[in-house]
Amino acid sequence: MSKQIQLAVHGAAGRMGRRVVALAAEDKDIQVTAAIDHADNGLIGQDAGLVAGIAALNVLLTPEWPNYASVMIDFSLPIAVDACVAKCVTAKMPLVIATTGLHDSQKEAIAAAAKLIPIVWAPSMSTAVNLTMKVTQQITETLKNVAGGVDIEIIERHHRFKADAPSGTALRFGELIAEKMDGDVKHVHGREGETGQRTRNEIGYHAVRVGDNPGEHTIVFGMLGERIEINVAASNRDCYASGAIAAAKFLQGKPAGLYSMFDVLGLS
Ligand SMILES: NC(=O)C1=CN([C@@H]2O[C@H](COP(=O)(O)OP(=O)(O)OC[C@H]3O[C@@H](n4cnc5c(N)ncnc54)[C@H](OP(=O)(O)O)[C@@H]3O)[C@@H](O)[C@H]2O)C=CC1
């Protein structure tokens, strides 16, 4: 019996693409029907299952776009995202965008595309991260007028291979926290030299790149006399891959629109 959801994976030879292929292959509702990467990737032509470390799927890594799939999951590079969005619009394919480091013009293009097809776009597909985002908003609301003030800093740690900084997740934490602060918020990326005293309306960001860390975020709420540190850390990449697969399922039958992981997880 054929499976209901035919899945195309963009960036299928990458660290995340391989985990999406591997987990999707185990899913009773999903059939991986296309594994896409760029023409210069040395793995083009190989079986996507074998590349992902599982049994052969009889789906070859290809630079060609499929004409049809029930949904596309994208874990690639910013330079590759525009073509993916355009292809999904042309083919009327629902799309899950997980790639980070996108420019403002690309975000605008995604919003425009979401008027035509359903899109889930989120910098973190992890359930724990999205839940932590909600918790940090709640903490901010409670502490923002505390006597003496609260200083909020975001420290993110990732593997040495990561191409963008700070992480898309750190930036999203900052946006969501800023929504709950009063007045204009200044986003400060690292500190060096004669910085002067910290101002009250800052959110600080610090990007650490170490070894094989699959992703960790610490949100510090520092007050005079005490502090809270909320840490959310991945042990491996499957939290993101399984979240993307949940998003792909969520999009089935959905009208055009821009959805977030809050929508997928019922946290909106
Ligand atoms: N939203 C989320 O939950 C998460 C998001 N991410 C994000 O996903 C993205 C991918 O991460 P990761 O898998 O670690 O990165 P990788 O570099 O391992 O994978 C990216 C893949 O895309 C390929 N690629 C490069 N150029 C193109 C192109 N023009 N067209 C198609 N494919 C291309 C790469 O090929 P080659 O190696 O030859 O360059 C590689 O196979 C990053 O932006 C990362 O921040 C990561 C984890 C979780």
Ligand SMILES: O=C(O)C1=N[C@H](C(=O)O)C[C@H](O)C1
């Ligand atoms: O590149 C990664 O690995 C990750 N990138 C995402 C980000 O930039 O937020 C999500 C996750 O933290 C892993």
